[in-house]
Amino acid sequence: MSRGFVKEDDQEETPIIPPRAPLPASVTNYVTPERMEQLLAERTALERQRQLDKDMDEQQRRRELAVIDGKFALLQERIASARILQSKEQNQDEIRFGAHVTLNMNKQQQVFQIVGVDEADVAQKKLAYTAPMAVAITGKKVGETVAFKLGRENRTIKIIKIHYT
Known part of the structure; x- marks a missing residue:
């Protein structure tokens, strides 16, 4: 179907997901034990945010879930690639x-x-x-x-x- 036949209200903007700090290519993602705890706490918080208000407007709900899911995916990449280095x-x-x-x-x-x-x-x-x-x-x-x-x-x-x- 041509875009000319779609109502403007039906066109959703792609949400902008803020990027994480850039990690240079082929560089190990070293983290302190404290930072790993913070990353895991951030993941838990995002999981809680997924439980959005059921009375929320459906379009707004989809948009907010897309942002949360995008942040979650970036965070999961960081957690999966993290290598904890102990100071001692x-x-x-x-x-x-x-x-x-x-x-x-x-x-x-x-x-x-x-x-x-x-x-x-x-x-x-x-x-x-x-x-x-x-x-x-x-x-x-x-x-x-x-x-x-x-x-x-x-x-x-x-x-x-x-x-x-």
Whole structure:
């Protein structure tokens, strides 16, 4: 049937499902144990959201279910691909996944934790292990200095302290 014979009210827009943080191709999806718990809690919450109000308008219900199902599918992919790394299993003398790192960059001391892609949040001082700065300092030990280029600016990063929780 031609689209010309369909009522405008019958045409539904495809819902936009917000993407998860991008995980580079062929990169392992490392997560902290805490993040895995959060992902599983998020899945439980989405399962609860599927039980939508039965009195809801059918078109609205279909739209909301499509968004929930889309989010659920993306979440399931992340959970299925997740590989939990325990901090205590890391080499405690060098920067690895899960490390809390105190560093001096441009004469300012900063503390970051190296975490998974979904958990990264610069405002909370959590840096994805795939981020350029995390890649530059991974494997380094206390006292080492790393040259790091940020845009056009060259920075020197000195590792002050490494600890795991």
